[in-house]
Structures are given as C-alpha cells and as structure tokens.
Amino acid sequence: MTTFFRPFEGKRPYVFISYSHRDTERVLSIIKPLHDGKLRLWYDEGIPAGNDWSSNIDAHMRACGAVLFFRSKTALASPNCFSEIATAVAENRPLLIVPLDDAPIDERWTALLSKGTTIDLKNEADDAAILSGVRNARILGRSFYRRRGENIRFDRMGLFAALLFMALTLAVLYGILTGRIDPFKKTAEVPATFAPTPTPTPTPYVTEAPSPAPTPDVSGYESLLPVNFGGSKLLENAVRAAIGKSSGGVYKSELNGVTELFLCGHMHLTDTSDVRFDADGTCRVGSGAVIEGDVTKLSVISDMPYLERLALIRQPLSDLSPLNGHVVLEELWLSGSSVESIEALNDLPQLRSLHLEHTAVTDLTGLSALPALSVVTVSIDMLPLNLEPDAPYIVRVVR
Numbered sequence: 001m002t003t004f005f006r007p008f009e010g011k012r013p014y015v016f017i018s019y020s021h022r023d024t025e026r027v028l029s030i031i032k033p034l035h036d037g038k039l040r041l042w043y044d045e046g047i048p049a050g051n052d053w054s055s056n057i058d059a060h061m062r063a064c065g066a067v068l069f070f071r072s073k074t075a076l077a078s079p080n081c082f083s084e085i086a087t088a089v090a091e092n093r094p095l096l097i098v099p100l101d102d103a104p105i106d107e108r109w110t111a112l113l114s115k116g117t118t119i120d121l122k123n124e125a126d127d128a129a130i131l132s133g134v135r136n137a138r139i140l141g142r143s144f145y146r147r148r149g150e151n152i153r154f155d156r157m158g159l160f161a162a163l164l165f166m167a168l169t170l171a172v173l174y175g176i177l178t179g180r181i182d183p184f185k186k187t188a189e190v191p192a193t194f195a196p197t198p199t200p201t202p203t204p205y206v207t208e209a210p211s212p213a214p215t216p217d218v219s220g221y222e223s224l225l226p227v228n229f230g231g232s233k234l235l236e237n238a239v240r241a242a243i244g245k246s247s248g249g250v251y252k253s254e255l256n257g258v259t260e261l262f263l264c265g266h267m268h269l270t271d272t273s274d275v276r277f278d279a280d281g282t283c284r285v286g287s288g289a290v291i292e293g294d295v296t297k298l299s300v301i302s303d304m305p306y307l308e309r310l311a312l313i314r315q316p317l318s319d320l321s322p323l324n325g326h327v328v329l330e331e332l333w334l335s336g337s338s339v340e341s342i343e344a345l346n347d348l349p350q351l352r353s354l355h356l357e358h359t360a361v362t363d364l365t366g367l368s369a370l371p372a373l374s375v376v377t378v379s380i381d382m383l384p385l386n387l388e389p390d391a392p393y394i395v396r397v398v399r
Contacts, residue, residue, distance in 0.1 A: 004028070005035050007042040011247070013065030013143045014040035016093075018084045020074035023100060027070050030098070038146040041068075055233070058266065061087050062237060065144060066094040069116065073103035082109070083266075086288040089115045090267045096140070111287045225252055230297040238268035239300070258304045262333075265290030265314040272311050272333060279399055281358040281381065283314045283336045290314050298322035312337055320344040330372075334359060345370070353377075357398060362386060367393060 008014045019027045027043075035041050042060050044053075057080070061067070067088040075081045088095055095116030105113065175181035227250045229236040240246055242258045262269040264285055269275070274285050283290040295315040301307070302322035310323075311333035318338060323329070324347040332348075335357040342361055345354075346369045354367070357379040363386040367373055373393045378385065380397055387395065 004045050005032060007045060008040040008146075009042070010040075012040060014042050015096075015140065015144060016061055016064035016067045016084070016088070017041055017043035017070070018067055018075075018081055018088075019043070019070040020072055020078050020081060022074040023070055023072050026100060030070075031068075039140065040144055040146055057084065058087065059233060061093075062091060062233075064093060066096065066140060067116075068096045068098065069113075070098050070100055071103070071105075071113070072100040075100075076103055076105065076109055082112075082288070083291065085112050086285075087267065090269070090285065090288075108287045226250065227252055227255065227300055227303070229300055232294045232296070234263060234266060234268060234293050235295050235300060238263055241268060252303050255300070255304045256306060259306055260309045261301075261304070261307065262309070262311040263293055263295060263313065263315060264311060265293050267293075269311075272313070275311075275313060275335075277336065277358055277379070277399075281336070281379075283358075292316060324348065331355075335377075342367070356382070358382070364388065364391075364395065367391065 017027070017031060031041055031043070042064065044057060061084055067085070069075070069081070069085055069088075085095070089112050095113075097113055097116045097118040099118065172181065176183065227239070229239070229250075236250070238261055239250060239255070239258065242261060243250070243254050245254070262272055264272070264275050265283060267285060267290065269285070275290075276284050278284065290313075293315045295312060296317065298312075298317070298319070299322055301310070302325070305326070306328055307326055308328055309331045310329060313333050314336040316338045317334070318340070320334075320339060320342065321344040323332070324344060326348055328350055329348055330350050331353045332345075332351060333355040334342075335355045337359055339356075340360040341363070342354075342356070343363075343366060345351075346366065348370055350372050351370050352372050353375050354373065355377045357377055358381065361378075361382065364376060364378075365386055365388050367376065368388055368391055370393075375394050375396055377396045377398060380399055383397070385395070
C-alpha cells in the first residue's frame with residue numbers, strides 16, 4: 001500500500017525527487033525512511049489541487065538544492081523526467097542517481113547522467129543498500145536535514161492575533177504598575193439636582209484659507225520602485241542571477257548593473273555557445289531539446305540601459321518596441337522566437353549583429369536605419385526574404 005508523506009515547503013535546502021509515477025511504490029519505500037531520518041524532500045504529491053502542475057514542478061526544481069533521480073525504464077522514457085534532469089544540469093544542481101533496473105540508456109540521457117553521481121549497489125537490490133548509499137552521498141550535507149522544531153507550523157493570522165493580544169496585555173500590565181491605569185477607580189456620580197454651568201460658545205476666529213500644499217516632486221524616485229516581471233519566472237530568475245540577488249525585492253535601480261542576459265526557452269544561460277538548431281528548427285542546448293519560454297513582454301528589458309548582449313531565443317514575443325533606445329546594445333538574438341516583424345527595431349545605434357534564425361520574419365527592409373549593423377543571420381527555411389538593395393550589412397544564411 002502506498003504511504004505518502006508531506007513534502008517539504010520552505011527556503012532551506014531540500015532534495016527534489018525525480019521519478020516515474022509507475023515506480024511510485026518502489027520510490028516511496030526508499031524515500032520514506034530518508035524523510036523519517038530528517039532529510040528535506042519534495043516530490044510531486046505536494047502540488048495543491050488546481051495549481052499549474054508543470055509550472056509548479058519547474059519552480060520547485062529551480063529552487064531545490066539537489067536532485068535525486070530514480071532511473072528506470074519508464075523514467076528514461078518520460079519526457080517530464082528528461083525535462084527535470086535537463087533543467088537540473090543546466091542550473092548546476094548536484095545530481096544523485098539511483099538505478100532501479102538495468103534499462104539501456106540512449107545518447108541524450110548519457111550526456112545528462114554523466115553529470116551526476118550514481119549509487120553503486122553492487123548487485124544488492126534491497127532498500128537498505130539504497131538507503132545507505134543515499135545517506136553516504138557527499139552531495140547531501142547537513143544543510144539538507146531538518147532541524148529540531150523546523151516542522152512546527154503556525155497559522156499566520158492566528159500568530160498575528162496571539163502577538164497582538166500579548167502586546168495589549170503587556171501594555172495594560174505596564175499601565176497598572178506605573179499607576180496610569182487604576183482598575184478599581186470608580187467614576188464620581190453627579191447628583192440629579194446638579195446642573196453644570198453651560199460653557200459659552202467661543203466666537204469663531206476667521207482666518208484666510210491656507211494655501212494648498214505643493215505637489216511633491218517624485219522625479220528621481222522611479223528607480224526605487226520594485227520591478228514587475230509580468231509573471232515570467234524565467235525572466236525573474238535570470239535577472240536575479242545577473243545581479244546576484246536570490247531573494248527579496250528587485251528594484252529598478254539594480255537593473256543598471258545588467259550588461260548581458262541570455263534566455264533560451266525555459267532556461268537562462270551564461271552565453272549562447274551551446275545553443276543550436278536542428279534542420280527541422282528544433283532548438284537544443286547541448287543534447288537536450290528546449291521547450292518554449294514564458295517571456296511575452298519586454299518592459300523589464302527597457303529598464304536595463306547598459307545592456308550590451310541580449311538573447312531572447314525560443315520566446316513567445318510579438319512587440320519589440322521596448323528594445324528601442326538601448327544605445328549600447330551590440331548583439332541581439334531573436335532566434336526561434338514568435339516575432340514576425342522587426343519594424344520596431346529602428347533606434348539601436350550600436351547594434352552590430354542580429355540573429356533571426358527560424359523566425360517568421362519575411363521583410364528585412366528598414367534595417368539600414370541601424371548605422372552599426374554589419375551581420376544579419378537568417379535560416380534557409382525563411383527564404384525568400386524581402387531585402388534592401390545595396391544594404392550596408394551582410395545577410396548570412398544558415399541551415
């Protein structure tokens with residue numbers, strides 16, 4: 001019988017469990033003792049009903065400290081497992097591999113699993129051997145284990161009410177001890193025959209109406225406003241990595257330090273050297289296929305005035321106008337994105353290289369307005385294109 005336990009939720013380091021649901025019984029028999037041994041674990045039984053399953057999985061994968069992958073025939077055939085492990089490798093998460101059977105591994109999996117540590121069971125198939133191997137793995141240090149009292153959970157509203165009640169109680173006790181509050185003092189009764197002397201109505205003193213307060217000057221404070229990432233977790237994670245800030249609010253003034261940003265599908269990279277396209281237009285990073293990202297709006301990009309290199313590969317883009325005005329932008333990748341027109345790119349004075357491979361762009365006229373542009377890269381599936389006669393830039397065609 002399957003015995004589930006509550007997955008860990010919090011900001012401390014935890015282990016993401018990647019497995020095939022067909023192996024649930026076997027996997028739970030292994031990770032339940034690990035959970036009982038205070039190891040913080042998260043697996044997909046922790047997704048509340050009604051939530052976006054794929055987004056929740058991706059968010060927990062990117063926030064984890066390490067990944068424990070249960071390799072089996074069904075797991076190797078699962079696109080979800082492949083996406084999880086590809087993300088773990090791309091995010092440089094420590095990877096621990098537990099083989100459940102001797103299923104053959106193809107080339108794409110071999111490249112990914114070579115980055116991890118496999119537990120050598122030495123032909124011992126019992127759970128105790130696997131449990132011992134997981135506990136002895138060096139990638140799972142003390143920081144992955146729960147501390148005493150960590151599992152105690154408080155209802156936030158209940159905790160707030162309790163703190164407020166305690167504060168009021170202490171205030172009353174302080175008033176009684178200092179004599180400011182006398183709980184035994186009685187209010188003097190006024191005799192029924194006593195009529196108080198009426199207080200004379202004061203003569204109103206008329207003054208001139210005060211001048212309206214001047215409107216405060218808020219110019220210059222815009223840089224202190226928090227950044228709105230438009231619901232794109234990918235863009236938020238990429239910006240946080242670029243400015244070195246893993247938690248807390250991100251403010252517009254901090255975007256001045258971003259000079260390079262490379263987004264490829266559902267991943268953010270340090271450069272574009274590992275990105276390639278197959279003949280059918282499939283985008284890959286290394287040997288893994290890239291799924292489409294979630295960047296649809298570029299308002300955040302427009303607040304990065306010192307951006308020199310920008311990659312928006314395999315993104316559902318339509319409006320490029322926020323990119324205008326980037327006076328130091330030199331290289332721009334829009335490869336594999338949903339962009340259909342580049343008419344909005346008319347004010348990028350330093351742009352030297354523009355990548356448009358595998359897009360729906362059909363018209364390159366107007367790019368002569370970019371004085372520094374030297375190379376425009378397109379793919380053969382985009383031909384024929386509407387070109388400018390005697391254009392000062394080179395159009396390079398790739399497969």
